[in-house]
Amino acid sequence: MAVVMVFQGGGLTQQRYAEVVRKMTGKDRMESPSDWPVEGLLVHAAGQGPSGFRVVDVWESEEACNRFGEVLAPLLQEVGIDAPPELYPAHAFVSA
Numbered sequence: 040m041a042v043v044m045v046f047q048g049g050g051l052t053q054q055r056y057a058e059v060v061r062k063m064t065g066k067d068r069m070e071s072p073s074d075w076p077v078e079g080l081l082v083h084a085a086g087q088g089p090s091g092f093r094v095v096d097v098w099e100s101e102e103a104c105n106r107f108g109e110v111l112a113p114l115l116q117e118v119g120i121d122a123p124p125e126l127y128p129a130h131a132f133v134s135a
Contacts, residue, residue: 041081041129042101046094049122053092056085058118063110076110079103081134097132 060066064074072080082097098104104126115121 040100041132042098042104043125043127043129044096044098044104045125046120046122047091050118050120051092051094051122053087055118055120056092056094059111059114059120062114062117075107077103077106079106081132097129101126101128 057067060069063076066074069075069083069085072078075083079099080096080103081099082095084096085092085094087093096104096107098107
């Protein structure tokens, strides 16, 4: 079952997001699912909203999301992002 992971708050800014992306990929931005260090990503979106910067991922399973979390968590700590993500089962997922 697909799961949704949402990051916001807890020190997350566009600058810190970009720093994590550089540490994880060596690139300035995520452009393709092949940029992720693990398989299973279905959707990734990140952007600035009225209440701050937010990142939303949809993963094909909780297991894939957890594998990504093992890679991501140390990088988040390094750059000062300390809020845990929200993680919940997707009630619906539609892809164009």
